[in-house]
Amino acid sequence: MSRPRVYLDHAASAPLRRSAVEAMSAAMGVTGNPASLHGSGRRARALLEDAREDVADALGAHPTEVVFTSGGSESDAIAVLGGWRARRETRPRVIVGATEHPAVIGVTGEVPGTVVAAVDADGRLDVEALAARLGDDVGVVSVQGVNNETGTVQPIAGIAGAAHRHGAWFHTDAVQAAGHLRVDFGGSGADLASVSAHKVGGPVGVGALLVRREVRLPPYGLGGRQEGGVRSGTQAVMLAVGFAAALREAESARETESARLAGLRARLVDGIVDGIVGVRVNGGVHVSPAIVNLTFEGTRADDVLLLLDREGIDASTGSACRAGVHQPSDVLLAMGRTVAEAGASIRFSLGHTTGAADIERLLGVLPGIVATARDASGYAAS
Amino acid sequence: MGDRMRVLVAMSGGVDSAVAAARMVRDGHDVTGVHLALSKNPQSFRSGARGCCSLEDSHDARRVADRLGIPFYVWDLSDEFAERVVDDFVNEYAAGRTPNPCLRCNESIKFSAVLDRGRALGYDAVATGHYARLDRDGDDVVLRRATDDAKDQSYVLGVLDQDKLRHSLFPLAGTTKPEVRAEARELGFGVAKKPDSHDICFIPDGDTAGFLTRRLGTRPGDVVDEDGTVVGRHDGHHGFTVGQRRGLQLGRPADDGRPRYVLRIDPVDNRVVVGPREHLAVARIDGIRATWTQYPVLGGWRGLAQVRAHGEPMPARIDSDATTMSVLLDHPATGIAPGQAVVVYDGDRVVGSSTIARTEA
Numbered sequence: 001m002s003r004p005r006v007y008l009d010h011a012a013s014a015p016l017r018r019s020a021v022e023a024m025s026a027a028m029g030v031t032g033n034p035a036s037l038h039g040s041g042r043r044a045r046a047l048l049e050d051a052r053e054d055v056a057d058a059l060g061a062h063p064t065e066v067v068f069t070s071g072g073s074e075s076d077a078i079a080v081l082g083g084w085r086a087r088r089e090t091r092p093r094v095i096v097g098a099t100e101h102p103a104v105i106g107v108t109g110e111v112p113g114t115v116v117a118a119v120d121a122d123g124r125l126d127v128e129a130l131a132a133r134l135g136d137d138v139g140v141v142s143v144q145g146v147n148n149e150t151g152t153v154q155p156i157a158g159i160a161g162a163a164h165r166h167g168a169w170f171h172t173d174a175v176q177a178a179g180h181l182r183v184d185f186g187g188s189g190a191d192l193a194s195v196s197a198h199k200v201g202g203p204v205g206v207g208a209l210l211v212r213r214e215v216r217l218p219p220y221g222l223g224g225r226q227e228g229g230v231r232s233g234t235q236a237v238m239l240a241v242g243f244a245a246a247l248r249e250a251e252s253a254r255e256t257e258s259a260r261l262a263g264l265r266a267r268l269v270d271g272i273v274d275g276i277v278g279v280r281v282n283g284g285v286h287v288s289p290a291i292v293n294l295t296f297e298g299t300r301a302d303d304v305l306l307l308l309d310r311e312g313i314d315a316s317t318g319s320a321c322r323a324g325v326h327q328p329s330d331v332l333l334a335m336g337r338t339v340a341e342a343g344a345s346i347r348f349s350l351g352h353t354t355g356a357a358d359i360e361r362l363l364g365v366l367p368g369i370v371a372t373a374r375d376a377s378g379y380a381a382s
Numbered sequence: 383m384g385d386r387m388r389v390l391v392a393m394s395g396g397v398d399s400a401v402a403a404a405r406m407v408r409d410g411h412d413v414t415g416v417h418l419a420l421s422k423n424p425q426s427f428r429s430g431a432r433g434c435c436s437l438e439d440s441h442d443a444r445r446v447a448d449r450l451g452i453p454f455y456v457w458d459l460s461d462e463f464a465e466r467v468v469d470d471f472v473n474e475y476a477a478g479r480t481p482n483p484c485l486r487c488n489e490s491i492k493f494s495a496v497l498d499r500g501r502a503l504g505y506d507a508v509a510t511g512h513y514a515r516l517d518r519d520g521d522d523v524v525l526r527r528a529t530d531d532a533k534d535q536s537y538v539l540g541v542l543d544q545d546k547l548r549h550s551l552f553p554l555a556g557t558t559k560p561e562v563r564a565e566a567r568e569l570g571f572g573v574a575k576k577p578d579s580h581d582i583c584f585i586p587d588g589d590t591a592g593f594l595t596r597r598l599g600t601r602p603g604d605v606v607d608e609d610g611t612v613v614g615r616h617d618g619h620h621g622f623t624v625g626q627r628r629g630l631q632l633g634r635p636a637d638d639g640r641p642r643y644v645l646r647i648d649p650v651d652n653r654v655v656v657g658p659r660e661h662l663a664v665a666r667i668d669g670i671r672a673t674w675t676q677y678p679v680l681g682g683w684r685g686l687a688q689v690r691a692h693g694e695p696m697p698a699r700i701d702s703d704a705t706t707m708s709v710l711l712d713h714p715a716t717g718i719a720p721g722q723a724v725v726v727y728d729g730d731r732v733v734g735s736s737t738i739a740r741t742e743a
Contacts, residue, residue, distance in 0.1 A: 303503060306414075306455055310504075324440055324456030325419050376502030 006313040006358045010199075010351030011148055011176060011291055016246075017201035017352065023245035024203065027238040034235050035226065048237050051244035055208055058244075058251040059174075059195065060184035067209045067227045068240050072175040072196030074220075075209035076103035076142075078230060079171040079192040082217040083140035084111050091139030091168070095130065097154065098334040099123050101173055102320060103194075104142050105330070117143075122284025123152035123335045131162040138168040145177030149318035149331045149347055150283035151291030153181065160189035169215060175199055175207075179250035179351075180258055180290045185210045195247075197239065201352055202246030206239035250352070261350050262289035264359050268348065271363040276370050282332065282345065293318065295337070295345045296370045298379030302326055304346055307369040313362055318347035387506040388412045389551065392492055393446065393454070395439025397573045398511030398554060400446040401562045404569050405553040406509050407450050414505070415447040415454040418496065420463040420583065442573050449570065459495055466490040468584055472597045475620040478649030479721025482538070483582055484691070485735075489541040489673075497549055509551035513559075514539050514732075516552055523547040525675045527730040529556040537691045540725030540735035541673050591621040603652035605632060608645070613656065619647045622654050625662055625717035632656070647719075663714035663743055669707045669724050669736025678704040679733060686727040687711065689718050689738070700726055707736045714743070 007015065027047055032040030034048045049063070056063040069075045084094050084107070095115040096104050108114040115138075117130045125143060134141070141163040143154050156172055163170040171192035174183050179200035185193050192215065196207040211217060211230070219225060223232025250257070269292055272279055278297035296304060301317045302325070308315050319329035319342075328342035337345075348362070391403040393415045406413045417440045440456055447454035467487050474481035497508045513528035514536045525547055528534040542550065554562060559578075566574035585593045598620050605614035614632040616622065621629075626644040636642050642656040667687070672678070679702050686695035687709045697712040709724055718741050725735045 302455065302457070303499075306453075306503060309453055310414075324417070324444070325458040372503060376499050 003312055006361050007353065008313060008315045008348040008350065008358065008362065010354070011318065011347065011349030012316055013198050013204060014201045014351045015353050016198075016203065016242075017249050019249045020197075020202050020242040020246040024238050024242040027241040030237065034237060035224065044237050048235050048240055051237075051240040054244035054248050055195075055240075058183075058247045059178065059193070059208075059210060060186045060188070061193075061210045062186070062213065064228075065185065065210050065213060067211055067230050068235055068243075069207045069209055069227075069231055070205060071207040072101070072173065072194050072199070073103035074231075075194035075196070075207050076101065076171075076173055077107070078209050078217065078220040079194060079211075080104055080107045080140055080142050081110060082220055082230070083169050083171060083192065083215075085218050086216060087139030087169070091137055093135075093138045095133055095138055095141045095168075097125050097143045099147050099150070099152070099331040100142060100144055101148055101175070104144070104173055119152075119334055121336050122286070123147055123150050123282070123331065124284060124286060125154055125159065127155050127158040127162060130159060131165075134162060134166040134168060136167060138163075138166060140169045140171060142171040142173065144173035144175075145183070146174075146181065146288045146291070147283070147331060148176050149291075149329055150293040150335075151176070151288035151349075152283045153177075153286040153288060155286075157189060164189060176288060176291070178247070179254060180261070180288050182254070185212075191215050197243035197246060200246050200250045202243040203239050206236055206243045208243070253352075257352065258289050261354070264350055264354060264356060265289050265292055267356070268292055268359050268362065271359070272366060275363065275367045279370075280341075282335065282337075290351060291318075291347060291349045293332075293345060293347045295332075295341050296373070297341070297344060298377060299344045299370060299373040300377050301343055301346055303373040303376050304369060307372055308362075308365075311361075311365045311369070313365070315346055315348050317345060318349075386410050386412060388504060389414070389507050389509050390496070390500040390503075390505040391415050391452075391509045392496060392511075393417050393443035394511065395442035395573065395576075396511065396579065397563060397566045397571070397576050398513070399443070400511070400571050400573050401557075401565050401569075402509050402511040402553040403446060403452065404450060404565070404571075406551070407452060409553075413450070413452045415443060415450075415452050416496070416500075417443040417454070417456045418463075418491070419456050419458045420460055420467075420491075422460045442576070446571055446573060457496065457499070459491055462495050463487070463491055463584075471582075471584075472594065474721050475594050476598055476649070477721075478619060478647035480623050480719040481721045482691070482723055483584075485538045485541055485723050488538055493542055493546045493550060497546060501549060507549045507551045509553055511554055512539060512552050513554050513557075514552045515555040516547065516550065519676075522676050523550075525732040527727070527732075528554070530558040533559050535691070536727075536732050537688055537693070537723075537725050540675070540723065540732050542675060543673055544676055547675060594618070594620040601652060603654070605630060605654045605656055607636075607642075608655060608657045608661065613642075616654050619649060619652055619654050622647060624719035630654075630656060659716070661743070662716040664716070664718040664741040665711050665714040666742040667709040667711070667718060667724050667738055668740045668742075669709065670705065670739045672702060672705050672707050672734055672736040674704075674734040675732050678702070680704070683728075685733060686729075688725050688727065689715075689722050695727060698726075702726075702734070707734070 032044035034045035052066045053063045160170040169191040172190045174193045175196045178195045191212045193210040198204040280295040282293040317326045328339045332342040389411045393399045471483045512535045513533040515526040527536045601618040604612045645657045646655045682701045687698040699710045701708045726733045
């Protein structure tokens with residue numbers, strides 16, 4: 001009998017919540033295109049709008065501000081690329097943080113003259129330095145709420161305020177914030193915010209872009225102009241329903257869950273720092289309770305992950321793979337780490353199914369695993 | 383052996399290593415598949431459906447691992463491969479020698495970098511899809527030719543020593559290629575019909591001379607006959623190998639009108655020496671950097687010598703010490719060049735190898 005696996009990769013994809021399974025099971029049998037005017041269509045549309053209202057309610061937005069998308073990456077692209085296209089005539093510049101998700105960093109290749117705002121050793125943006133880059137040529141500023149690799153929380157309110165003082169739109173990738181930190185779209189000062197269902201225990205394949213009503217985005221892709229004309233394609237009613245159910249559940253339990261996860265995270269960090277030498281905790285003190293990123297000096301992350309996998313523990317580096325090989329994390333490199341340090345770093349991410357026993361099982365095997373991985377890379381502790 | 387082991391299978395994406403992995407699983411071992419990424423830019427290697435380096439191959443290997451239900455990882459060994467295999471290949475040609483990169487890869491990547499890393503990570507052995515047999519002689523592991531002569535790959539494994547062989551497994555041992563393909567079909571592997579790879583994996587178009595020219599540039603020099611008379615020009619001696627006849631582009635025919643062959647490369651004077659076929663004959667080979675599969679054989683003994691992956695085993699008298707060997711062929715042979723490996727056998731048992739430093743008629 002093999003023991004159940006310990007899943008510490010919630011930031012990659014969280015296990016589906018029961019509430020989402022039940023809501024989707026009920027919606028699965030519903031026939032109809034929400035754009036159709038007949039009875040079946042009306043029923044599908046009602047489910048979709050119920051989901052939209054729930055998502056809006058959970059995130060402090062108005063239902064008309066919710067644009068359903070295929071997920072976080074599409075939301076980011078619609079926001080940043082769309083925002084730039086909407087304003088490029090008068091405000092052609094875009095500013096993004098150096099540690100943004102690839103879905104945002106990817107636009108730097110499409111938008112000439114994108115400014116990448118530097119972060120400090122903890123991965124945090126300097127609001128003053130970013131403000132100094134602002135001018136009346138900047139159309140969009142995009143900074144994530146919580147970094148997906150390190151859990152670093154950005155000073156969103158300050159950045160939003162600075163952006164607005166210069167007339168720029170502010171977009172935040174809130175994919176890793178939702179469900180763990182309060183996301184109050186209306187009160188945050190953000191003009192655009194991206195969220196993803198499967199990071200909060202909803203299904204993969206759906207997300208939302210919150211768009212403040214005063215903001216007009218051009219269509220992204222061509223077609224039937226659904227979702228306020230921004231995102232064409234028949235809406236995935238069942239997925240939206242699952243998304244709403246998961247987000248509702250996550251939000252209703254958020255305060256107690258965040259405190260619980262913060263306790264687990266503290267136990268994990270203390271246990272690792274006490275039990276293993278040559279460890280650095282990345283991400284600083286302003287950090288999500290759900291993510292911990294550690295550098296195990298003298299290891300190859302791939303070896304640590306292989307050994308964890310063998311012990312039945314799922315974790316990741318959090319950074320991009322190319323052809324099945326982890327690449328040194330651009331996020332950690334932007335934080336000033338060396339290629340060797342970036343290549344020796346692991347992300348553990350926690351969530352609604354994580355319990356104290358999971359953390360203890362990890363702590364039980366990790367010192368041996370790190371020692372083995374150091375041996376495999378020929379590292380001699382100094 | 384015989385007990386349940388933790389085995390790392392090097393999975394190229396081809397049919398041989400796929401079946402090797404399946405047999406390790408069938409035998410009850412705790413198996414992990416690993417594909418070696420040997421280029422920083424996988425697309426720059428093969429673009430077809432074969433070889434050891436392309437994205438398709440990695441995908442094919444992963445799909446076999448999926449079917450077997452074993453963990454699968456890709457290990458990036460591109461830096462080691464570039465330095466120890468590709469650079470070595472280029473440097474050897476620049477020095478007028480003819481290297482065997484597959485053998486070098488086995489020696490310094492698969493059964494070195496991968497084996498060492500695997501052992502450190504707790505694996506008992508590395509298994510590959512090579513066609514060769516291992517058996518026991520007391521405490522020693524003995525490397526022998528595969529049963530299928532046509533596929534025998536013992537030559538490219540001849541550089542392995544006892545320490546490496548003790549932690550190596552060749553599950554295809556006594557199988558023929560058609561049997562391996564049939565087994566892959568029965569297992570439902572998509573790679574069952576995948577063609578064999580023959581080329582050098584980092585030269586996907588097969589144009590070795592072109593590859594070397596890109597790396598080494600053009601270095602014009604003379605083509606001379608054995609008297610030193612200039613009979614033509616070349617763009618770089620690295621474009622030639624001993625025994626080559628085609629592509630010499632000689633300005634004038636030989637006095638006797640017979641075809642001429644590359645007899646040797648003289649890197650110091652950047653000359654390619656040509657002459658008649660019979661002058662290619664080599665009776666004595668001197669090898670350096672000897673390796674031994676079990677123990678150094680000291681003194682003189684009779685055995686078989688092989689100088690190419692699928693070359694003929696040639697009866698010879700061998701005189702060896704721990705680091706060198708001289709091989710006196712019973713019947714002189716052609717197409718033997720410095721840089722090639724000579725692998726020596728006692729019957730079907732691989733005894734050792736060395737790198738050919740010089741040859742004599």
